[in-house]
Each structure stands twice: as C-alpha cells, then as structure tokens.
Amino acid sequence: MTIHLNRREALVGMGALVVSVMLPGVKANAAIATQASRLALKPEQLATYISINQDGSAVGWVGKVDMGQGTDIGWLKMIAEELDLSPERVSMVQGHTDLTVDQGGASGSTGIWRAGAALRNAAAEARRVLVEMASEKLSVPVDRLTVTDGVVSDKTDAAKKVSYGELIGGRHFDVTLEWNKHFGNELLVTGKAKPKSPSEYKTVGKPGTRRRDIAPKVLGTLDYMVDVKVPGMLHGRVIRPPVAGAVPVAVDESSVKDIPGVQVVRQKGFIGLVAPKEWDAIRAAQKLKVTWSDVKPPFPDQKDLFDHIRNAKPVHRDDEQNVGDVDKAFASAARIVEATYEWPFNSHACMAPACGVADMRDGEATIWTGGQKPHHCREGIAKMFVLPEEKIKVVAMTGPGSYGRNDAGDATMDAAVLSKAVGKPVRVQGMRHEGHGWDPKAPATIHKARAAIDKDGKVTAWHYETKGFSRREFFRDEGSPERTLAGQLMDWPLKPVWLIGPPSESYDFESRRLASEAIAPLLDRASPLRTSHFRDPLGPQVHFGVESFMDELALATNTDPVEFRLRYLKHPRDLAVVKAVAEKAAWKPHVGPSKQANGDVLTGRGIAYSVRGQTRVAVIAEVEVNRTTGKTWARRFFVAHDCGQVIAPDLLRQTLEGQIVQTASRALHEEVMFDNKGVTSVDWTTYPILDIKDAPEAIEIVLIDRPELPPVGAGEATCRPTAAAIANAIFDATGIRLRRAPFTPERLKAGMA
Amino acid sequence: MAKRIELNVNGTKHTIEAEPEMPLLYALRDDLGMKDPRFGCGLAQCGACTVLVNGEPTRSCVTPVDALAGKTITTLSGIGNADKPHKVQAAFIEEQVPQCGYCLNGWVMTSVALLEKNPRPSDAQIREALSGLKCRCGTHASILRAVKRAAQA
Numbered sequence: 001m002t003i004h005l006n007r008r009e010a011l012v013g014m015g016a017l018v019v020s021v022m023l024p025g026v027k028a029n030a031a032i033a034t035q036a037s038r039l040a041l042k043p044e045q046l047a048t049y050i051s052i053n054q055d056g057s058a059v060g061w062v063g064k065v066d067m068g069q070g071t072d073i074g075w076l077k078m079i080a081e082e083l084d085l086s087p088e089r090v091s092m093v094q095g096h097t098d099l100t101v102d103q104g105g106a107s108g109s110t111g112i113w114r115a116g117a118a119l120r121n122a123a124a125e126a127r128r129v130l131v132e133m134a135s136e137k138l139s140v141p142v143d144r145l146t147v148t149d150g151v152v153s154d155k156t157d158a159a160k161k162v163s164y165g166e167l168i169g170g171r172h173f174d175v176t177l178e179w180n181k182h183f184g185n186e187l188l189v190t191g192k193a194k195p196k197s198p199s200e201y202k203t204v205g206k207p208g209t210r211r212r213d214i215a216p217k218v219l220g221t222l223d224y225m226v227d228v229k230v231p232g233m234l235h236g237r238v239i240r241p242p243v244a245g246a247v248p249v250a251v252d253e254s255s256v257k258d259i260p261g262v263q264v265v266r267q268k269g270f271i272g273l274v275a276p277k278e279w280d281a282i283r284a285a286q287k288l289k290v291t292w293s294d295v296k297p298p299f300p301d302q303k304d305l306f307d308h309i310r311n312a313k314p315v316h317r318d319d320e321q322n323v324g325d326v327d328k329a330f331a332s333a334a335r336i337v338e339a340t341y342e343w344p345f346n347s348h349a350c351m352a353p354a355c356g357v358a359d360m361r362d363g364e365a366t367i368w369t370g371g372q373k374p375h376h377c378r379e380g381i382a383k384m385f386v387l388p389e390e391k392i393k394v395v396a397m398t399g400p401g402s403y404g405r406n407d408a409g410d411a412t413m414d415a416a417v418l419s420k421a422v423g424k425p426v427r428v429q430g431m432r433h434e435g436h437g438w439d440p441k442a443p444a445t446i447h448k449a450r451a452a453i454d455k456d457g458k459v460t461a462w463h464y465e466t467k468g469f470s471r472r473e474f475f476r477d478e479g480s481p482e483r484t485l486a487g488q489l490m491d492w493p494l495k496p497v498w499l500i501g502p503p504s505e506s507y508d509f510e511s512r513r514l515a516s517e518a519i520a521p522l523l524d525r526a527s528p529l530r531t532s533h534f535r536d537p538l539g540p541q542v543h544f545g546v547e548s549f550m551d552e553l554a555l556a557t558n559t560d561p562v563e564f565r566l567r568y569l570k571h572p573r574d575l576a577v578v579k580a581v582a583e584k585a586a587w588k589p590h591v592g593p594s595k596q597a598n599g600d601v602l603t604g605r606g607i608a609y610s611v612r613g614q615t616r617v618a619v620i621a622e623v624e625v626n627r628t629t630g631k632t633w634a635r636r637f638f639v640a641h642d643c644g645q646v647i648a649p650d651l652l653r654q655t656l657e658g659q660i661v662q663t664a665s666r667a668l669h670e671e672v673m674f675d676n677k678g679v680t681s682v683d684w685t686t687y688p689i690l691d692i693k694d695a696p697e698a699i700e701i702v703l704i705d706r707p708e709l710p711p712v713g714a715g716e717a718t719c720r721p722t723a724a725a726i727a728n729a730i731f732d733a734t735g736i737r738l739r740r741a742p743f744t745p746e747r748l749k750a751g752m753a
Numbered sequence: 754m755a756k757r758i759e760l761n762v763n764g765t766k767h768t769i770e771a772e773p774e775m776p777l778l779y780a781l782r783d784d785l786g787m788k789d790p791r792f793g794c795g796l797a798q799c800g801a802c803t804v805l806v807n808g809e810p811t812r813s814c815v816t817p818v819d820a821l822a823g824k825t826i827t828t829l830s831g832i833g834n835a836d837k838p839h840k841v842q843a844a845f846i847e848e849q850v851p852q853c854g855y856c857l858n859g860w861v862m863t864s865v866a867l868l869e870k871n872p873r874p875s876d877a878q879i880r881e882a883l884s885g886l887k888c889r890c891g892t893h894a895s896i897l898r899a900v901k902r903a904a905q906a
Contacts, residue, residue: 068852068890210849217854218845219838220789220829224855227788279772279779351801351855351889352793400793400801401853401889432794650849654895658852661891684798684887693884695893 043101043187044179046129047172049122050079056150056165057089060123063103063187064115065095065372065396067403069658069715070211070651071111077647078116081204082123082195083130084147085164091212095374095396097389104185105373105477106402109613109713112647116711118189122177125191129175133167183375198645198707205707207650213398225370225397225408228357230425234263234274236418237285238428238486240438243677244528245295247489252289259284265421269489269526272418274426282431297676298523306342306740309446309468314517316470316498324511329461333452337556341449341545342740343468345672346442347679348407348534349687352400353435356411358418359425360385365392367416370399371408376479380409381416384481403535403662407439409478413486433682438485440532441672443469445500447545449552451509457557459568462509464546466516469529470498471537488526496521501538503546504611508570516542528679529672536716539612540663540723544741547608547724551731560589561607561728569609573642573704577618578609580640580702585620593735600628606728608721615643615717619660621725625733627752630745633694634664634726639718640702644709652714657699659718665690667723668743758818762787763831773819777811778802780818781828789829790858793887800859800886804828810863829858832865841865844903845896852890859886864900873904 041048051059060079066072076090083090093099103115127147134152135142138160146155153161163169177189203209216222241247247269256262261276262284273288275281300308330336357368358381365387369377374394382389399408411428419426430438445468452461475497481487482494500516522529554564562582569575581587585605596603602625609618622636637660646652669688673681681687723741731737736751755770760780769784776795781787781804790813793801797812804813805827833839838846841864851857860883867874867882874882879900888896 068854070849213854214849214851215835215838215846217851217857218829218842218861219833219835220858221835222854223788224791226791229786277779278783279775349889351799351853351887352791398853398855400791400855403889429792432796432798654849654852654892657894658891661893662889665891683794683796689887689889690891690893691884692886692888692893692896693880695880695897699894 041101043183044176044189046122046125046175046177046191048101049119049189050126051172052164052168054165054169056163056169057091058083058085058164060090060092060119061100062092062094062115062119063100063105063375064111065106065374066111067106067372068213068398068401069655070648073209073211073651074112074647075116075119077203077209078120079123081201082120083127083150083164085150087203087209089150097374097378097392097394101187102183102375103187105375107185107373109615109715109717110185111715112711113713114185114187116647118187120195121190124193124195125175125177126173128191128193129173130164130167134162137162137167201707205646205649205705207648209648211651222398225368225399226352226355226429228368228397228427230357230359233357233425233427234276234422235278235281236272236274236415236426236428237281238270238272238414238430239285239288239290240434241292243292243295243297245298245523245526246292248290249293250291255289256284256287259287263422264288265418267417267421268491270417270486272414274418274422274424299529299674299676299678300522301676302674305344305444306446309444309519312519314467315520317515317517318500318502321502321512321514324461326461326463326511326513329452329511333460334455335453335556336450337453337553338448338450339549339552339739341447341548343445343541343544344741345444345529346534346666346670347436347672347681347687348403348439349436349689350399350401350406350439353430353432354399354407354411355427355429356408356415357425357427358412358415360416360419361423361425363387363391365416367392367394367412368397369394369408369412370397370402371412371478372402372405373477373479376477377409377412379476379479380413380481380484384413384416384487385420404537405440405477405532407435409483410438410485413478413481413484417486436687437679437682438528440530442534443471443531443538445469445538445541447542449545449549451549451553453557459553459557460510462507462512464503464514466500466538466542466545467519468500469521469531470496470518471501471531472497472499472533485526494524501542503542505546505609506571506574506611507550507568509568529674535662536612536719539610539716539720540666543608543610543720544667544723544727547610547721548727548737548739551606551728552737555592558591560591562587563589565607565609574609574611574616576704577616577640577642578607580704581607581618581620581638584640584700584702585638587620593732595733595735600626602627602733604729604731604733606725606730606732608724608728610720612713612717612720614712615714617641617717617721619718619721619725621722621729623726623729623733625730625748627734630749630752632668632726632730632743632748634668635697637696637699639699640704641714641718642704642706643712643714643717645707645711646703646705647711649703649705652703653701655714656701656718659716660699660722661690661695663719663722664696664726667726667741671742760785760818760821760826761824762826763828771818774817777804777813777816777818777821777826781813787828787830791855793856798887799856800863801856803859803862805862805866808866808869810866829861839865840906841868841900841903844899844906848895848899848902850892850895850899852892856886856888860888860896864903868904876901
C-alpha cells in the first residue's frame with residue numbers, strides 16, 4: 001500500500017461529501033458536511049458516530065479497533081438493527097484519530113459493551129431523526145411511518161416513501177446527543193430515541209453476517225501494517241543492548257560503511273539506524289559495532305524467580321476485600337487447607353515483531369500503527385515531540401495479532417524517533433528475537449490460597465493472596481513516552497502503575513479475604529521483563545489458583561467438583577453457567593481422581609468457572625496424559641458462556657475457541673526463559689506455543705443469551721478459567737496436582753515418578 | 754555484491770538487483786512490492802512467509818534469492834483471486850478462519866501442497882502436514898475445519 005500524504009484524502013470513498021444542507025425537523029441551522037468537519041470531531045455530535053451515504057448505506061465511526069474477532073461486525077449489526085438497514089449496507093471506520101473520537105481503542109473487552117452502547121444509541125437517534133425528516137417530506141405523521149431496509153414509507157400507502165439516501169445521503173447529521181463527558185472506554189452518548197426492544201431484533205443475536213476482512217486476508221490482498229509504504233520511506237532498525245540495562249557508550253559507524261545509505265541515530269540510550277532497503281537495514285543492525293556500558297546483569301537466576309517474588313518487599317497493596325471474620329473462622333477451624341500456585345512470565349509473542357511507520361516531517365506527524373489504541377499513541381507522540389495533538393494523525397492498521405499491550409507501541413515510537421532524526425518517513429520492524437525478547441511480558445505471580453473447614457466439612461473462610469509484578473506498568477499503553485522502550489532509553493522519568501487485582505467469583509463462604517500486592521520490576525528501565533496487560537490481564541493466573549484450589553477443597557470435603565461449586569456459588573448466572581457446562585459435557589459426579597487408563601494414556605476431566613466484569617464462563621476440559629512421555633493433550637473442551645445479550649453468535653463462538661486454544665497454549669507450553677542478562681526464549685523453538693497436532697479435537701460451546709441484558713464483553717473472559725480447567729483435568733487423569741504453570745511433560749513425569 | 758537475478762513469480766518474470774544471499778522474502782516484498790508473504794520470524798519456524806517453489810511449500814525468509822533460477826514461485830495471491838479463489842482459499846473464507854490472519858500464508862500454501870499430493874487426507878494427516886506452522890490467535894479449530902472442507906470440495 002502506497003500512501004499519499006494528504007490528510008483529507010483518507011476520507012474520499014468513505015461517503016463524506018462537501019455539501020451544505022438544511023435538516024428539516026431537526027434544526028434550522030445548516031450542518032456543513034465538509035470532509036474537514038470530521039477533523040473537528042465532537043463527542044456530542046451524532047455525525048461523529050453515524051453517517052449516511054448517497055446510496056442510503058450507513059457508516060459507523062468508532063474510536064476502537066477490531067483485533068480480528070469481528071467486533072466491527074458486532075458494531076455494524078447493532079447499528080443496522082437500530083437503523084432498520086440490512087447489515088450488508090453498514091460499514092465501519094475504526095480507530096483513525098482524524099476520523100473517530102477517543103473511545104479507548106481495543107481495551108478490556110469493552111468493544112461491544114461500551115462502544116457498542118454508544119453506537120446503538122446514536123443509530124437509534126439517527127433513525128428517529130430520519131423518520132422525522134421523512135414525515136416532513138411525505139407529510140405523513142411519524143407514527144404512520146415504517147422503515148424497511150433504509151426506506152421510510154407510509155404504513156397505509158406504500159407508494160409514499162423516501163429512502164435514507166434521499167433524505168440525507170452524503171450530508172451530515174446536525175444533531176446533538178447527550179454526552180457523559182468521558183472519553184476512552186467510558187464514553188457514552190444518548191439520544192432522545194430509545195433503542196429497540198430485543199423482541200424486535202432482526203439481525204442482533206442472529207448468525208450469518210460475514211466478516212469483511214476475511215476474504216482479503218485469505219486472498220492475500222489486505223494491507224497490513226507491514227505493507228504501509230510512504231514515498232521516500234527508509235527502513236529502520238533499533239539495536240537493543242546485549243545486557244538489559246546497558247546503554248551505548250561508543251558506536252563505530254565505520255563498521256557499516258560498506259552498506260549503502262546507512263545512517264546511524266543515537267539519542268541518549270537509544271540507538272538505531274536507517275537504510276533505503278530493508279535488507280540493508282537488517283544487515284547493518286547486525287554489523288554495527290556498539291560498545292555498551294558495563295552494567296551488572298540485573299536479573300536473578302530463573303530458578304529463583306518465585307522465591308524472589310515471595311521475598312520481595314511489596315510496593316503496593318490493592319484494597320483488601322473482607323467479608324465476615326476470617327481470623328476467627330481460621331482460629332476455630334477443624335481443618336485448614338493451604339496451597340500455593342505459581343505462574344511464570346508469558347510473552348505476547350505475536351506472529352511477527354511489531355512494525356510501525358512514522359512520518360515526522362514539517363512539524364506534523366503521521367503514524368501508522370498495528371497497536372490497539374491509536375488515540376493513546378497520539379498522546380505519546382504529542383508529549384515526546386511537543387506537538388499539538390491536532391498536528392498528529394494516527395492510522396490504525398491490521399497488525400500481526402494483538403492481545404493487550406504488545407510491542408506495537410514501542411515500534412511506533414522507535415519509528416517516530418528515527419523519522420524525526422533523519423527527516424524522512426521511517427518504517428521499523430524488529431527481528432524475531434527482538435519481538436520475543438523485548439515485548440512487554442504478562443507478569444509472573446504467586447497465589448496463596450487458604451481455607452478453613454469446620455467439623456461438618458463446611459468451608460467457613462476463604463483467604464486468597466496474589467503477589468507479583470504489576471499487570472500494567474503501562475496504563476494507557478504508549479500514551480506517554482516513558483511507557484515505550486525509546487522513551488525509557490531517552491531518560492523519561494518512569495511513572496509505574498501498580499495493579500494486581502483480586503479474583504472474581506461469587507463463592508458464598510461465610511468469611512473471605514481477597515488481597516493482592518505488587519512488587520517492583522526486576523529492572524526499572526528498558527527491561528525485557530517489563531510487564532503489561534496480556535489478554536485478560538492476570539485473569540488466567542489468578543483463577544488458575546482459585547479454581548485449582550476449589551477442586552482441592554472439593555476433594556478435602558469429599559465432594560464432587562461440580563457439586564462443590566453449585567453448593568457455594570451464590571449468583572444465579574454463575575450457577576447457570578456451571579450447570580450448563582456440566583450438562584453439555586454429561587459430567588459424571590465423582591470424588592477424587594478418576595485415573596481412567598487405556599494403556600499408556602490416562603484420561604480426565606476438570607471444571608473451572610470465573611467471572612470477568614459481568615461475563616461469566618464455565619469450562620470443562622478433557623485431557624489425555626501419556627504416562628510414559630508426560631505429555632498432555634487437551635483433547636476436548638466444553639464451554640458455557642454468558643455475556644448478557646449475544647450480538648453475533650457465530651463470531652462469538654470463534655472468539656471463544658481462540659481464547660481456549662490460546663490459553664491452553666499458555667497453560668501447557670509457555671514460559672519466558674531468561675538468564676541474568678536478559679530473555680533467552682527468543683523464538684518459537686525456545687518459546688514453544690501449542691502446535692496444531694495438539695489442537696483440541698472439539699470445543700463445544702453453550703451460549704447463554706440474555707437479550708434483555710446489555711452485552712458485556714466476550715474477548716477475554718474465557719481465557720480466565722481455562723488453565724485451571726486443564727489443571728483439574730490433569731489431576732483427574734493422574735492424581736497429580738500441578739501448582740505451577742506451564743504443565744510440561746517434565747513436571748508431569750516428575751509427579752508420576 | 755549485488756547481482757542481477759531473474760525471478761518467476763505467479764507466472765510473471767522479473768529481474769532484480771540484489772545481494773545473492775538476501776532471502777527471497779525481501780525480493781518479493783521490497784523489490785517487487787508484493788504484500789502477501791510476510792515476515793514472521795526469519796528462521797523458518799512460523800510459516801508467515803510461505804510460498805510455493807515448484808509446488809513445494811518453502812519458507813521464503815530463509816531461501817536465498819540466488820537459489821531460485823529457473824524455478825516457479827507462487828504466492829498466496831497467485832493461487833486464486835476474488836472471482837476464482839483456490840478451493841483452499843474458498844474453504845478458509847467459508848469457515849471464516851482468520852483472526853488477525855498474519856499467519857495465513859503458511860496454513861493456506863501448505864494445505865494447497867498437501868491436497869495436491871493427498872486429495873483426501875485423514876484428520877491425523879492434516880495435523881501432521883500442518884505441524885510446525887504457528888497461529889498465535891488460536892484459530893486452530895477453524896483451520897482444521899477449513900482444510901477438511903477443502904479436501905471434500
């Protein structure tokens with residue numbers, strides 16, 4: 001894709017025309033629908049979210065980005081529903097900072113939940129306004145009008161009709177919505193119109209709306225982030241230190257003088273280079289002789305990681321959740337059950353090291369990003385280069401997968417620093433070892449669980465403590481330079497955000513204490529082990545402990561694991577997912593490991609459940625463990641999922657499948673390896689992920705649709721219970737309780753020895 | 754030193770000037786301006802750069818551009834198009850396989866080669882043939898459905 005740098009050109013073909021219009025029945029003043037009007041986006045304006053093309057098709061504009069789960073299809077179905085248009089006639093524009101307001105980017109599974117709510121309200125209001133306009137034009141009262149696929153007609157005389165395209169096509173709404181004065185995820189707008197009742201839905205909740213990005217991806221015609229080409233663009237590479245924490249003290253530029261067009265850029269601790277050809281930039285980055293400062297290797301031995309966490313002084317303790325008298329319950333307990341669970345660092349390990357393109361010429365900035373939060377990217381660029389945000393345009397492109405704050409935000413800042421230094425557009429993409437080695441990591445944590453059981457076998461106290469690295473050193477992602485590697489290397493003062501968070505479940509024990517504390521990073525600056533949010537930040541880790549322990553309590557109280565959960569769970573929707581998954585899997589109640597053996601293969605099933613926000617999920621995993629090799633195959637999964645109202649059930653199912661497989665990969669295979677100098681798991685051999693040979697044979701999903709409730713997010717919640725379901729299934733198969741992830745053959749063989 | 758190298762890509766002959774040891778991937782992307790094969794690892798570990806060389810799935814990220822004289826190179830966009838997708842592409846579209854889709858070259862091109870040799874593979878043969886390819890989004894279940902569908906087409 002070759003880009004021409006007219007800031008407004010991006011709008012051509014998106015249906016925005018330069019037309020002035022009076023909107024009868026709305027306002028007397030003219031809404032001037034120029035292309036430029038999108039540049040002054042106002043969060044309270046209907047036109048910010050919805051526009052109608054001349055052919056009567058609609059465009060939804062959203063400051064979030066689909067990461068390949070079809071969130072855009074969810075949005076356009078919600079818009080189509082409220083507008084009474086077929087979904088095929090609605091398209092979405094996502095994430096571009098010039099074209100959409102800051103709705104927080106892809107964040108916290110809020111795409112449908114938060115942005116969907118705003119778009120739904122806006123579309124409902126747009127329909128109301130269009131019907132009013134039609135009423136005036138046709139001289140038919142509003143209550144006698146009906147809308148069919150964007151044509152407003154008289155219920156009593158079908159010949160009296162007018163289309164959305166005829167009413168407003170190509171011009172902008174001039175309608176003010178009520179705005180809650182928030183940007184980001186919390187942004188909400190409300191119109192006078194009430195959205196439809198679910199009983200009237202034609203497309204929401206129904207399958208069959210095809211994703212628009214699939215065919216171009218499969219046919220090899222989609223422009224990805226890596227395909228952005230700007231005229232005059234150079235290829236950049238950044239050189240990371242061999243020992244984490246070292247900074248360059250001398251650079252021998254003559255070492256790359258035989259490679260054409262190489263230019264070295266050094267700014268404080270940041271060092272990179274550019275060349276006209278990508279291969280030359282790669283070769284130069286490999287050949288460039290850099291003398292690094294002599295620093296003490298900053299990391300402990302990997303084998304001491306969990307001891308380090310245990311012994312480290314906390315820098316932050318989240319607010320404790322206390323119910324009842326926990327201490328008294330423990331003091332009077334007949335029995336106390338305790339266990340500790342551990343989870344290592346995980347890498348985002350996206351399909352490719354991040355790519356970013358920046359053009360910093362002429363006091364303006366244009367950035368192309370594969371990251372999740374283009375508006376935050378703009379904030380970070382504005383601060384780093386002291387530019388007003390209106391001089392910065394960030395274009396959202398499809399990256400190599402993203403499941404949180406990966407390395408995309410580092411690549412854009414690297415590209416911007418290089419572009420600013422050399423005065424030309426620069427494209428940066430790292431090599432594989434830089435992606436795995438330097439992407440932010442999902443934090444390593446330990447989880448201490450303790451329960452008091454009375455003489456009747458009742459659980460009277462539940463105490464859970466998580467301790468580990470912060471799940472978000474990067475609040476608002478790359479929204480400030482110190483949240484990027486380049487910014488850290490250029491001495492921006494760090495502002496860490498400490499957050500761990502408690503588990504989320506509704507076990508109704510008589511008393512409970514949930515606590516969590518964060519420890520300082522192993523290296524405070526430009527660390528290959530800095531931690532960020534990675535799909536369901538800390539959810540799989542925290543709930544691996546919680547739900548493994550619930551199985552341990554079930555065993556300690558001679559209770560079937562499903563029965564145990566049904567006995568103590570309080571929330572009816574939580575009970576419903578547990579019952580639904582048990583029914584789907586035809587769960588056979590039992591106490592203790594079943595150890596079903598067929599030759600060398602042991603088979604078992606395990607359940608786990610959790611809540612994320614308002615979404616609840618229960619998972620049953622069925623595993624086969626080979627007792628000779630110690631290898632686990634997570635063969636089948638059953639899932640019961642309740643995210644309130646279901647928008648697109650077919651896409652939702654695939655989203656859940658992806659979460660199951662990705663989390664099975666983390667649980668069974670993934671562990672960032674490091675030595676005292678840095679990360680040593682720097683490719684797919686040293687950081688293995690689940691292979692297709694080990695993919696589940698079946699993932700059977702029950703969607704509990706609650707059309708009367710808001711849709712509350714489905715992009716992450718299934719990651720949360722999946723690891724524990726696998727651990728519990730392994731216990732059922734083998735009798736071995738694994739309390740440290742990943743569940744590798746070595747650990748199982750050690751348990752079986 | 755750079756030299757003139759002839760490449761036959763998707764039925765068209767191109768001549769480029771390149772370092773002979775430069776991987777084919779950079780010739781396709783940088784010199785020919787193509788966008789379908791993508792850089793994933795540069796180590797032949799993931800498949801994002803896969804093309805067919807004389808019909809064999811080949812990791813273009815580690816194949817020196819000088820090693821391709823007289824050979825035919827086919828990329829993802831060369832096996833089919835919107836009007837006439839390859840049956841593997843049609844099946845991947847029908848099953849709505851990709852999430853990010855960055856990895857697709859590997860899965861699609863390897864499946865194309867598999868079905869050429871073995872038009873009716875078993876589930877185990879499909880898994881075996883595709884083993885080693887990476888998908889970080891976890892779309893494995895959809896991929897397996899699509900390859901089975903293509904095999905039945």
